[in-house]
Amino acid sequence: MHLAKRIIDVAPSATLAISNMAKQMKAQGEDVIDLSIGQPDFQTPEFIDTAAIAAIKSGQASFYTAATGITALKTAIADHVAAQSPVHYQPNQIVVTTGAKLALYALFQVLLDPGEEVLTPLPGWVSYVEQIKLAGGVPRAVQPSTDFKVTVDDLEQQRTAKTRAVIINSPQNPSGAVYSREELTLIGNWALKHDLLVVSDEIYRDLMFNGAPYTSMIDIDPQITANTVLIGGVSKSFAMTGWRIGFAAGPEKLMAAMGKLLGHATGNPTAVSQYAALAAYTGDGTSVETMRQAFEHRLNVIFPLLQKVPGFTLAHKPAGAFYLFPNVKRAATLTHYSSVDEFIAALPAETGVALVPGRAFGLPDHARLSYAAAEEDLVEGIRRISQFVGNN
Known part of the structure; x- marks a missing residue:
């Protein structure tokens, strides 16, 4: 089947690929903490759901x-x-x-x-x-x-x-x-x-x-x-x-x-x-502020934890979004991988934690961690990675 060159030349989304891999591992019963996807772990606020249902029932959505x-x-x-x-x-x-x-x-x-x-x-x-x-x-x-x-x-x-x-x-x-x-x-x-x-x-x-x-x-x-x-x-x-x-x-x-x-x-x-x-x-913005405060709290909890992971370098605390982007090149070396890509690819099997390689964002010595996940998953995920790197 012939495909257009423009689509052959396009790389798949790395974030979606890793998230899909984590979902497949979970479906197979594996203990996976997915810190790859930029998706809040909150449900859509109820007042928004209610408005959508009202639009359906009134025929506006038809x-x-x-x-x-x-x-x-x-x-x-x-x-x-x-x-x-x-x-x-x-x-x-x-x-x-x-x-x-x-x-x-x-x-x-x-x-x-x-x-x-x-x-x-x-x-x-x-x-x-x-x-x-x-x-x-x-x-x-x-x-x-x-x-x-x-x-x-x-x-x-x-x-x-x-x-x-x-x-x-x-x-x-x-x-x-x-x-x-x-x-x-x-x-x-x-x-x-x-x-x-x-x-x-x-x-x-x-x-x-x-x-x-x-x-x-x-x-x-x-x-x-x-x-x-x-x-x-x-x-x-x-x-x-x-x-x-x-x-x-x-x-x-x-x-x-x-x-x-x-x-x-x-x-x-x-x-x-x-x-x-x-x-x-x-709406009145209450739900936005509730989530913002939750993300801020998670950032303040996990930032110092991530700084202590062997081989992770994270000098500047971010001011917004819900990601951390440490340099992990030394961690890859400590665990005897030839590149950060190999290190990140090995983490799900070795630790049950999924991150996104920095190469996807143009800086191959880094990795992206999303703290849109639940706080207990974040703390446990960082503990697993720290233990894995520290034991090598």
């Missing part, structure tokens, strides 16, 4: 909606953003998608011509690179200067005449790093100077910890806002990964182009999920 989402949801998203930033988008500046992942995919499809480039800072979420490739674009990796964050100098070294956009993910997956207002201002103004679109992935923006301040790229200046596409969604903040609702907000021309594409790709986001998301965005 029919097509607009390709870019119902107006009520787009208005609620605009109000939610405006409550956090000095920007109030109009409904025609917002596109609701089947998960934030599709928002990014559709954006790259309408933005890039073959051979055009997007600057992708490292470490970076696993799907950025593959989505750019699927759009015919070229991802250009940018090595960070320090603390998993890139500077204007780092970006400028990789910019070419074909560069069209730069991705900034803050709080960042996989490290939890958060860009300061000063850092974002420099990057935003540099992007304006060179006519580069800023793709600001802020899916984790509600998950900030220990009093750390947060600045969005759209907070800084109206010109930078007009040159930015904001990416968000309900998966992380509202424990709604399975509902698949995300959004893009930005220049009307780009949003209209995305709507044209989505009209042929999905028709519309699932109707019942839209009404569930509407309830989430119009």
